[in-house]
Amino acid sequence: MEQVAAVAGGLDAAGIEYIEVTHGDGLAGSSFNYGRSATDEEELIKAAAGVIKNGILTVLLIPGIGTIEDLKRAEACGAKAVRVATHVTEADTAEQHIRMAKSQGMKVFGFLMMSHMAPPEKVVEQAKLFESYGADFVYVADSAGAMLPDDVRARVGAVVQAVRVPVGFHAHNNLTLATANSLAALEVGATFLDGTCRGLGAGAGNTQIEALVGVLNKVGYQTGVDFYKIMDVAEDLVEPMMHRPQVVRNAPLMLGYAGVYSSFLLHTYRAAERFNLNPRDILAELGKRRMVGGQEDMIVDVAYQLANQ
Amino acid sequence: MEQVAAVAGGLDAAGIEYIEVTHGDGLAGSSFNYGRSATDEEELIKAAAGVIKNGILTVLLIPGIGTIEDLKRAEACGAKAVRVATHVTEADTAEQHIRMAKSQGMKVFGFLMMSHMAPPEKVVEQAKLFESYGADFVYVADSAGAMLPDDVRARVGAVVQAVRVPVGFHAHNNLTLATANSLAALEVGATFLDGTCRGLGAGAGNTQIEALVGVLNKVGYQTGVDFYKIMDVAEDLVEPMMHRPQVVRNAPLMLGYAGVYSSFLLHTYRAAERFNLNPRDILAELGKRRMVGGQEDMIVDVAYQLANQ
Incomplete structure (x- = not known):
């Protein structure tokens, strides 16, 4: 709880808008199959809720792993937004979760995982489903870190053209392209990007957010994030907690290569x-x-x- | 010597064309100022020469640190190619070294360091100087890891248009863009790229070559490098020798940001x-x-x- 409170407080002070606190496989992801959390998720969400002043505390829900009841409990602990994530072809499994979250007044992201596996027109179709259920934002996620910048442009660009809600992109770094792919998403109209300090995440990890903020500053985008503060969160808080350095070793590289x-x-x-x-x-x-x-x-x-x- | 022989042999077997063996600051770089090598450079060059069968053993020379005499000694140890590197505005300091190397029958790369500090027209002017001295190839180097993909396209593209010799690009990963910048260089006509296993290099390191090969395969470029073999060199040979994981910490990130x-x-x-x-x-x-x-x-x-x- 102390670790989550420290990092969430640091991210909040640095100007991060949406701060996600959940097991990597979403609410109720702590299990034999997906790996046990060291601390009960409700305690962690509450710890973050106690320190976040400006940001929006967010949780992840993968229908089939987490349930509507799990989401209600998370909301009671202080979650104000939810990312409802499905496989890129299975958006319809999220309808009830999205409608319930909206009825509770939460902000809702519809999140399409493994988007590299579907052609742009399929990603568009599924994103529009999320929008029709009431999602405030839709996300294209490169969960396997398998996309090249052109793959990102094709999918994110098509979704931006097709929906009225803001569009986001979530990268993994298996091919060492997470930052570049995030830039490619912005080029075609995305307005939300994900990142983690030092790129901390499964396998090759995610976009290294302090580097992303520096790059976006250099390009001339307004991020609302303080570059020095987010660097400090990465080096002073997150890095000392990491069990291993976030290096692209052969196994995650090969997973990204194969998709x-x-x-x-x-x-x-x-x-x-x-x-x-x-x-x-x-x-x-x-x-x-x-x-x-x-x-x-x-x-x-x-x-x-x-x-x- | 055993380490250099193992890595050089592995790179050679994987299909790497030019294999560079020199102190990071070039021939005679082993000094109080730049950091001492553990082993005399002539011994290391000989060790590589003894195992390389298909590749071309290459050395780095920075005029002012190394001399023509150092280069002659390296050639006597088995070096077949040299990269003569100058600051992006100082190509004329390399004339005598390039002419001497050519007269010895060596392949010569003219290598412009810190190219982000000069506008494209200046980089072109300096690259043309290298070409006029007889360089077989010219390189644009992002020594501080400060370039964005558009910066790379502008400089490398301009040089490709202006010279007859093949053009290369050398990246550093300070902004986590090394692989993406390498792709950008290819897009505008570069035909040589640099990399190191696991990205091993000063600060944020260089382009992670095994990831680069995977990405180039995915895009559809022919590299001549065996993806599995270069991955194995990285994980089985280079990674166990590394003193620290190649992570983009705050100091190199800030150096790349500031340039x-x-x-x-x-x-x-x-x-x-x-x-x-x-x-x-x-x-x-x-x-x-x-x-x-x-x-x-x-x-x-x-x-x-x-x-x-």
Whole structure:
């Protein structure tokens, strides 16, 4: 709780508008499957609510992992906004959550994960669904860090043209392009960007927010964020808490290259050993076949087929 | 020597064309001022020469630090190419070194450091000087990691239009844009790019080459480099040798933001303490005044003026 309060307070003082406090897999994400949180999420949300003065305390909800009841509890703890995240083709699973959050007076982001897996017209269709449910903002998320700047421009640009609400972009750094992709999103009309101090996040991490603020200052965008203060949050508060430096090692690089979920990694290593294959060939093939999370049982089949080629 | 031989051999087997083995400040850079090498440079060049089969062993020479005699010794140790590097406005200091290297049959790169400090027309003028001395290739180098993709396009694009020889680009990652800037250079006609495994380099480091190869594969460029093999060199050979992870901490970020030399850092911290200033304000002011390496004595003056404002 002390750590969350320190970081949330620092981000707030630096001028960050939306501050998200939730398990990486959303409300109720703390589980055997997704990894246990050290502290109950309600306590963490309350800790942040107690220190945020200007920013908007936000939570993440992935329908199917978290429920409407979880969201109500988070709102009672002080959350004022929610990011409702679905796979890029599954926006309709978020309708009830978005409508409920709006009825509670929360700000709502509709958040399309793994957007690299769908063509721009599909991303547009799904973003419009979010808008029709009442979302205040829609987000294109490159959850696997698989997009090149042109991929970002195509998808974000198409969504900006198609919806009336503001559009955001969420990057991962698997291909070392998180900052550049964020710039590409702004170029085509996005007005919200995500980041984390030192890029802290699963695998290759997210956009390194203190660097992003510096770059945006240099380009001439107004961010509302104090560059020195956000640097200090990164170096004085977040970095000392990190368990490992945020480096792009081979596994996240290969996930971004193949465009697949990080949950595939362990299963792929096991299958590679069993069939005497290079795990990277399996990941590349899974990407080609556009496998999505939940299809981990297919990895053995793919490995078997590769081994027999 | 064993470390250099292992890495050079790995890079060679992965398909890297030019493999540079020299102190970061070039031949004879091992000194009190620039930092001592653990091993004599001639031994390191010989160690690389003994393992490289397909690549071209390259050395770095900064006229004023290294001399023509140093270059002759490096050539006798097996170097086949040299990168002669000058400040972006000082190409004429390299004429004798370039002509001598050509007369020895070496491949020669003319390398313009701190290119962000000069406008495109000045970079072109200096690149043409290199070409007139006989350089086989010219390089635009973003030594402070201060460029945005548009800065790269402007300078590299102008040089590509103006010279007949192939053009290269050398990035630093201070603003987390090294890979994106490398892509921008290719877009406007560069055909040579630099990189290091895991981005290993001073401060924020250079372009992470294994990520760059993956990105170039995805875009559809032919690099001649084996993606899996270069990843393995990074993770199995280079990473275990690194003294610290290559993370963009605040100091290199601020240097890239301000566009100043890393040699300014220590002097700036001292001046900040003496005049009770934020060192970042001093660095930003040094960047605005376009101070170059060797002007460290001006830092106290700048700090004094800032303190009296």
